Amino acid sequence: xxxxxxxxxxxxxxxxxxxxxxxxxxxxxxxxxxxxxxxxxxxxxxxxxxxxxxxxxxxxxxxxxxxxxxxxxxxxxxxxxxxxxxxxxxxxxxxxxxxxxxxxxxxxxxxxxxxxxxxxxxxxxxxxxxxxxxxxxxxxxxxxxxxxxxxxxxxxxxxxxxxxxxxxxxxxxxxxxxxxxxxxxxxxxxxxxxxxxxxxxxxxxxxxxxxxxxxxxxxxxxxxxxxxxxxxxxxxxxxxxxxxxxxxxxxxxxxxxxxxxxxxxxxxxxxxxxxxxxxxxxxxxxxxxxxxxxxxxxxxxxxxxxxxxxxxxxxxxxxxxxxxxxxxxxxxxxxxxxxxxxxxxxxxxxxxxxxxxxxxxxxxx
Numbered sequence: 107x108x109x110x111x112x113x114x115x116x117x118x119x120x121x122x123x124x125x126x127x128x129x130x131x132x133x134x135x136x137x138x139x140x141x142x143x144x145x146x147x148x149x150x151x152x153x154x155x156x157x158x159x160x161x162x163x164x165x166x167x168x169x170x171x172x173x174x175x176x177x178x179x180x181x182x183x184x185x186x187x188x189x190x191x192x193x194x195x196x197x198x199x200x201x202x203x204x205x206x207x208x209x210x211x212x213x214x215x216x217x218x219x220x221x222x223x224x225x226x227x228x229x230x231x232x233x234x235x236x237x238x239x240x241x242x243x244x245x246x247x248x249x250x251x252x253x254x255x256x257x258x259x260x261x262x263x264x265x266x267x268x269x270x271x272x273x274x275x276x277x278x279x280x281x282x283x284x285x286x287x288x289x290x291x292x293x294x295x296x297x298x299x300x301x302x303x304x305x306x307x308x309x310x311x312x313x314x315x316x317x318x319x320x321x322x323x324x325x326x327x328x329x330x331x332x333x334x335x336x337x338x339x340x341x342x343x344x345x346x347x348x349x350x351x352x353x354x355x356x357x358x359x360x361x362x363x364x365x366x367x368x369x370x371x372x373x374x375x376x377x378x379x380x381x382x383x384x385x386x387x388x389x390x391x392x393x394x395x396x397x398x399x400x401x402x403x404x405x406x407x408x409x410x411x412x413x414x415x416x417x418x419x420x421x422x423x424x425x426x427x428x429x430x431x432x433x434x435x436x437x438x439x440x441x442x443x444x445x446x447x448x449x450x451x452x453x454x455x456x457x458x459x460x461x462x463x464x465x466x467x468x469x470x471x
Contacts, residue, residue: 109144112137112469113183115199116192118151120159120167123366124302125266125390126217129242130192132267133215135159136462140469146182150175150196158271188213194220197232204235213238213468215264218246218387218409224253240264240468242388243409262468265412266388267461268397268453273370278399278445281371288359290375294328295439298376298400300364300391301383303337305344309385311405311425316348318432319357327439329357334372336363373398378438381405382425389413392420396452399445403434419452 114137119130130149137145138160148166149155155165168175176198183189183203188211191200200212214236225233233239233254239261241247247263250256290296299312312333322329333345337360349358364372373379379395380403392402392413404410405425414420421438423430454460 109142110187110469111185112143112145112188112190113179113186114145114147114190114192115179115183115196116147116149116152117195119147119149119165119192120155121149121152125388126193128269128390129215129217129266131156131159132269132458132461133192133465134165135270136458136465137469138164139462140466143469148175148179148182183207186210191215191232193217194225194229194232197228200232201228201235211237213240215240215242216246216250216387217242218249219385221246221254222249222385230254236260238262238468238471242266243412245409245412246387263412264464264468265456265461266390266393267456267458268390268393270458272394272397274449275370275374275398275445278374280375284368284371284375288330288332288361290330291328294330295378296376297329297331297435298372298379298395299331299333299335299381300369300372300379300394301335301381303333303335303341303345305338305340307385309383311382311384313345313348314382314425314428314431315380315435316345316352316354316358318428318435319354320352321432322435323357325436327436329439330359331357332359332361332372332376334361334364369394370398373400376400378403378435380431380435381410382423382431383410384408384425386410386413393452393456396420396448399443399449401438401441401443401448403431403438413456415455419448419455 116130118127146164150168151170152167153169179199180202189203190213192215204212233256241261244263247261251258301310373395379400382405384405384407386408388409395402402420404414406422421434423434
């Protein structure tokens with residue numbers, strides 16, 4: 107049987123650290139595991155690749171040269187048995203591919219916010235012409251059906267996974283070096299959020315966490331809130347103003363970007379991961395937190411429900427209800443937690459091995 111040639115195109119996989127990039131890296135790694143598949147890969151904005159995931163000769167980095175990326179990969183796609191697009195912003199390539207190779211398979215991956223509003227033009231045509239759409243959650247699938255009016259029969263739910271190289275903790279004691287860095291006391295409990303702080307998004311809910319802190323402190327709880335992640339200037343200013351207004355300078359810590367090698371330790375340092383978002387397509391950070399044995403509080407109005415397995419793995423609340431958020435934080439901080447049990451339970455749903463099995467089903471279809 108001849109090898110099937112598959113081209114997987116992404117905006118970025120290795121030059122950024124967001125949830126979509128993590129998905130793309132895992133997808134590349136998994137696709138290389140299958141016999142009788144000959145995959146190649148390219149990233150429009152990538153400057154390099156990582157040989158842990160893909161041999162350098164199979165991944166082409168275009169360093170933001172958009173026109174070259176589009177033209178070369180239109181030509182390359184015409185030699186393939188299947189074209190997989192990692193984002194609808196690559197619509198032009200997919201539409202041209204279908205124009206000249208209508209019998210060949212076109213797959214499009216949809217992550218979330220990019221399809222939460224009606225799309226037009228080439229993006230709309232791409233979704234209509236795709237043979238298969240992989241949606242990272244049932245929530246994203248519902249948006250494709252209800253907002254983009256796509257036939258649900260061609261949409262498969264294909265959830266994210268824990269990165270195959272994510273460092274799983276073997277011990278769950280809080281790292282001393284982080285306790286010293288943040289000047290934490292032994293009796294203080296740590297709330298943690300790790301996300302991009304973007305003034306143009308506003309749906310992550312960390313400002314709501316800050317707003318319930320005074321109420322929690324009034325109950326005598328000793329709490330610090332570590333709000334981590336790269337922030338733009340406008341959002342930094344907005345958060346600092348809110349912290350100052352509520353007189354929480356001693357309770358809220360904003361360390362900014364956290365290096366990869368310290369992410370696991372920050373999860374282990376914490377007592378609860380809380381991000382009452384209402385715009386997640388899936389929410390890989392919830393999976394990472396649970397991989398470190400950390401209880402999670404998330405919103406119930408988006409793809410977060412999928413990451414928490416509809417409440418089986420964590421606590422889902424109405425992200426617009428501050429009383430529910432307050433009660434959930436209080437409850438989780440008082441509950442006993444078995445980190446290892448939570449870790450293993452999460453892995454039964456979202457391990458890289460499970461992800462690879464799901465991808466193999468798609469490849470065989």
